[in-house]
């Protein structure tokens with residue numbers, strides 16, 4: 121009999137603490153599958169953030185080192201510069217990467233740090249209880265935008281993939297989602313490609329994952345999955361924003 | 372009302388119209404309260420900043436133009452704010468900063484702790500300065516001290532820190548709001564609102580002349596001496612006949628008080644001294660109590676920080692023991708009662 | 722006299738509003754009260770709990786290491802909190818959802834089929850109020866009348882909602 125489903129080797133046997141329907145669980149699993157398939161379990165260092173994924177080190181069976189809020193890219197820079205043989209990835213939420221850590225992220229990308237970033241965009245601060253994130257959609261009500269996000273006061277949702285794609289140091293950026301089987305397959309491919317970029321020393325690679333947060337969106341899991349397609353993906357279109365390997369083919 | 376919201380309401384009643392914050396547990400209710408009441412209102416400002424670093428600098432800006440401004444956070448975020456607090460102190464700008472402490476070091480835990488006492492009472496950032504530090508121990512006191520904080524900040528042109536903790540922020544208790552600031556506060560002198568009808572002004576901290584900076588430091592410390600003289604406060608409970616006095620602040624003092632009542636019921640003569648201003652520390656009051664009591668127990672939810680101030684105040688007088696639980700562990704009053712009772716018998720006070 | 726009550730269950734079962742209701746009712750009766758919800762990472766994954774302390778004297782700590790009364794609205798809470806209850810205390814179990822065996826002989830167990838009763842009343846969401854009614858009766862912490870008055874204060878103008886909850890509360894109260 122063919123084995124069609126098993127726990128990835130680099131995923132620890134532990135029950136996720138995430139809420140039901142949360143995108144973090146899926147993203148964790150996909151990263152582990154990629155690490156397994158590329159044979160990287162023993163060479164990888166993961167850097168989880170403060171956020172709902174603060175306990176990510178309980179799930180990934182690879183080396184993991186927590187960073188301070190928003191400083192993942194800086195920590196990864198230090199790691200990779202000091203020990204280039206390691207495969208390093210940061211795992212960051214939208215508050216982490218696009219709020220408090222914008223400076224670190226942009227400058228690491230601009231320096232072309234040879235690191236991989238997994239960016240979980242769930243349009244809210246999950247861990248702290250559903251406050252506005254830099255990626256919160258206009259009109260969306262959160263606990264700190266009780267009247268809905270108003271772009272005149274709070275700005276528009278920030279599009280990190282688009283912004284970072286402008287930087288010379290960036291090798292690969294793709295935005296994906298984990299809200300349907302086909303999207304999940306694409307997400308896995310993107311993560312694999314991002315890690316490959318690092319192995320090939322091409323520079324900064326990032327996969328932005330649109331990820332449901334049913335708890336803070338106050339929706340059922342199914343509603344949340346739908347909402348990703350119907351609302352979120354309109355503001356954050358899926359697709360590849362930069363791929364230096366493609367560019368090479370062109371010239 | 373929960374403690375965090377009580378601070379928010381008290382701040383607004385004290386005339387605070389500008390709040391800048393960044394989410395962190397266990398103080399989010401305060402940020403959310405301010406979002407609800409200050410956003411989209413004329414003359415008010417609420418900004419969820421991109422980081423605590425940004426938030427404290429927004430406070431700095433608001434204070435420059437004369438606003439009563441506040442920011443709040445919990446331990447890891449307060450570390451980030453230290454740079455801004457140093458600048459506020461240097462420029463003699465009033466501001467209120469709330470720290471609902473959690474366990475540390477690092478990301479620590481979100482449970483209540485008192486491990487930022489040193490950071491708060493020694494200035495916290497770089498340079499030679501102090502901030503006024505208030506240590507509330509109930510939701511009512513969170514409200515009262517918030518109002519007092521704004522007054523002190525303006526009166527002495529100094530940043531004031533409210534050093535609470537996760538439990539105080541999260542718990543609900545009945546609270547009464549005592550007074551209300553006038554709807555229109557007078558514009559603070561020295562506000563930088565444009566040089567109309569006066570020569571332009573500069574607010575700066577950098578100087579290439581050390582003796583100029585030395586004069587600034589001296590003048591800061593002259594003011595600090597005045598604050599020490601005029602604003603030091605503490606609460607004492609049953610110290611008159613006490614043979615052992617517990618010294619504790621904030622939530623720990625509250626737990627200690629419960630323990631002391633239990634011990635008193637069993638005939639042990641124990642009292643409590645609770646500093647309300649942590650800086651300035653009530654040295655004189657501690658000395659006063661030492662005239663009648665020779666044995667002290669300092670109880671803190673850390674590994675021993677305030678105890679150094681107690682020892683400095685006592686200057687070798689009396690004996691000081693310590694009991695502490697770090698990391699966000701909240702000891703029960705019965706546990707503290709056991710500690711007190713044991714010490715009482717060990718020292719032959721019975 | 723200081724008495725602490727811990728109420729736990731799934732998020733969405735209304736355990737926090739049970740605690741709030743109890744706390745405000747006690748406040749109405751002029752007692753000292755503290756209410757402390759569990760917060761942060763603990764509540765990810767969908768569980769919630771809160772502690773209410775009621776006393777005639779000042780309350781030293783809002784935290785309960787060994788509460789007199791524990792309400793478990795779901796199975797995980799029953800497992801987690803059964804060992805915390807003070808000897809001689811009361812353990813309120815929502816028997817509609819709790820199947821686990823309780824291993825302690827030194828506490829009284831009060832079983833209330835809260836969900837089943839609420840469904841029979843035609844308002845499945847009011848299971849928390851059924852339990853709260855039972856707690857009010859068996860614990861004697863506050864008067865039923867204070868509970869009802871608090872309910873009205875919290876729910877305000879929504880008369881229908883008040884009626885449904887009041888009925889559930891009374892039904893729970895009359896069980897014992």
Ligand SMILES: Cc1ncc(C[n+]2csc(CCOP(=O)(O)OP(=O)(O)O)c2C)c(N)n1
Pocket residue numbers: 170171172173189212213214215216217240242244245246247248253393394395396423447448451478
């Ligand atoms: C300096 C500092 N400030 C604030 C916090 C509190 N905090 C923890 S996680 C978080 C944001 C979480 O949001 P996001 O990055 O979007 O991740 P999610 O929880 O949604 O997965 C914040 C503000 C912190 N840990 N450190």
Ligand code: SF4
Pocket residue numbers: 137138139140141142143144172242246247332333334335336765766
């Ligand atoms: S709060 Fe949102 S992001 Fe956090 S675990 Fe729950 S669903 Fe996931």
